[in-house]
Amino acid sequence: MKRNIPLILAFITGILVVISEFIPHRPFSMMITTLQDWFMIISGFAILLGQISLFQSNLARIKAREEGWYFYLAGLISFCLMLGFGLLWGTQEFKGLAGHGSNVQNWLGNKPFDYLFEYAYMPLSATLFSLLAFFIASAAYRAFIIRSFESNLLMITAVIVILGRTSFGGMLTSWLPENLKFWHLPNLSDFIMEFPNSAAQRAIMISAALGIIGSSLRIILGIERSYLGGDK
Numbered sequence: 001m002k003r004n005i006p007l008i009l010a011f012i013t014g015i016l017v018v019i020s021e022f023i024p025h026r027p028f029s030m031m032i033t034t035l036q037d038w039f040m041i042i043s044g045f046a047i048l049l050g051q052i053s054l055f056q057s058n059l060a061r062i063k064a065r066e067e068g069w070y071f072y073l074a075g076l077i078s079f080c081l082m083l084g085f086g087l088l089w090g091t092q093e094f095k096g097l098a099g100h101g102s103n104v105q106n107w108l109g110n111k112p113f114d115y116l117f118e119y120a121y122m123p124l125s126a127t128l129f130s131l132l133a134f135f136i137a138s139a140a141y142r143a144f145i146i147r148s149f150e151s152n153l154l155m156i157t158a159v160i161v162i163l164g165r166t167s168f169g170g171m172l173t174s175w176l177p178e179n180l181k182f183w184h185l186p187n188l189s190d191f192i193m194e195f196p197n198s199a200a201q202r203a204i205m206i207s208a209a210l211g212i213i214g215s216s217l218r219i220i221l222g223i224e225r226s227y228l229g230g231d232k
Contacts, residue, residue, distance in 0.1 A: 007222045014220035054079065085112035157192060164189020 013035060020028040058072040058079075066072075089104060090096035092114050101111060108115045140158070145151065163169030169185035176183055182191070218224035 003225075003228055006228055007225070011220055011222065014216065018220075051079075051083075082113060082116060085116065089113065157196075160185060161189045161192055164192075 016028065016031050016035070020032045055076065058076045061072045062069050062076065086096065088096045088098045089101035089111050090113070092111055105111055110118070143151070143154065163172065164185040164187075169189070173184045173186075181187060215224065219227070
């Protein structure tokens with residue numbers, strides 16, 4: 001019975017959401033609004049549970065002195081600082097438990113939460129994405145190794161797009177006459193990005209949408225039960 005009730009609720013909720021997409025009128029519109037409000041409430045509790053889980057898992061690793069435990073300690077301290085500053089003085093738009101903290105704002109030039117977000121979190125994020133660029137370059141090199149017709153096509157297309165996005169690419173084909181303007185690398189790069197690339201992206205999006213529909217139907221019909229903690 002404990003497993004049948006969630007299955008029934010998932011089925012009813014899924015059917016209501018599907019119907020509301022085709023009949024966006026009362027009473028389905030009101031039901032969907034209520035369900036969306038419930039979803040936001042449940043999401044709030046889910047975020048809270050996630051924060052508690054994050055705190056407990058990091059604390060357990062620090063106590064066990066696992067390899068790299070100081071990274072977990074840094075993450076835990078950062079988590080506590082951001083949470084504490086957010087609760088005490090809030091963000092730029094909202095006040096916290098201690099108000100807006102005018103004295104603190106005058107000293108830092110901003111609220112502590114926004115200050116750390118702008119001058120600590122954002123530079124760290126930029127650094128992380130900069131490091132990811134090297135991994136992307138490594139993966140691209142492995143993908144561009146010429147082994148088949150598809151890899152040849154990928155390599156040629158990538159070279160055209162990369163050169164077409166630089167001034168050097170424009171210089172390479174600047175000698176071509178006006179009637180061959182299409183073959184200028186910048187124009188050829190724009191054509192590839194606008195037509196073949198857009199068509200491929202749409203095909204991927206359609207495939208992803210079909211996959212989402214299939215997964216949703218499996219959940220609504222009770223075939224997929226992993227969200228209940230198992231298949232039994």
